[in-house]
Amino acid sequence: MKSIAAQDRRRLFETFKREALHLEMRDFYDTGDLEKVERWKTGEPDDLEWLKPWCSRVQKDVAKGKRYRRACVVSEPLTEYQMWAYSITQPNLDAGEDIRWVPRRLVSTIPLPGNDFWLFDDDAVVFGIFGGDGNVVERQLFTEPEVVQFCRNAFEAAWAVSIQHHDYQPVRQ
Template sequence: MRLGHAEFDRLFEEFETECLHVEMRDSYGTQAEILPFAKWVNGEPDDFEWLNDWCDTLRRGTREGKVFRRALVVSEPLSQYQKWAHSTTPPLVEAGEDIRWVPRRLVSSIALPGNDFYLIDGKKVVFMHYSGEGVMGDIIVSTDPGDIDLCRTAFDAVWRRAVPHSEYRAF
């Protein structure tokens, strides 16, 4: 089933207990990030205002006892984009998202899905399909038990190897 962007955003308000996320790209080109990334490249300060909506969602969810965990599988040395992403992570962690980083070389033996995904409450997987330039296209929801099992196993294996944001040194 395809989701529109509004339906996708509602997922993060409506889930019950756990939202697990794996990112595997070295760069993205999402609309919300283009200007802040360009400012960072030019050495300009970031007020992180563009993160407010997500941080509010995280705060509300964690107050309700919901868990948000994200694992980023990254190439090292980090791409410029991932160096920037690392610099934007503290407000997200402070708002309640447990974010961890894992070097790609440590996940070679893990069976990973072909796309970034969210595993919601262990009941559905949301796959994000990106263009080569990192622009999100289709958002696909699956409740197939095989997809759920693959993503749960992949997330757990990646998470065991991942380093908490506060300990990961971007280079």
């Protein structure tokens, strides 16, 4: 295991060749989105300009034959944060990212790692370590085959019970 900086993780997005998998398991993140969530709660429109760099990256990579899959394990009823995240997912889908929702009740018997991760080409896993306040406090890079395989298995098991974005009916509070 090696702690890495954000730019090191960004480099993995530039160099992966086939597939980037993302398993999200938190109901709340504070990655600069809280102001957006507050505006969403009041009904203020968002032009989603801030999403364009990510969507552009995904679109370019998908055009090269790469895949992006994201499984979002969520508690139901959804938190306000997850309701907001669900409401802004369409641009990601339009860019080519396959995003699915996994009600937490469906993963009770699935061995999952303790933290969210990105898995790149079955070569490297980057775990995002979050503090209680929802901010990233560390990024851990693993290349050990057993860790990579554990994460692949966990992702695929969650994916197998996931619900496509357009079929998922968010349970509201």
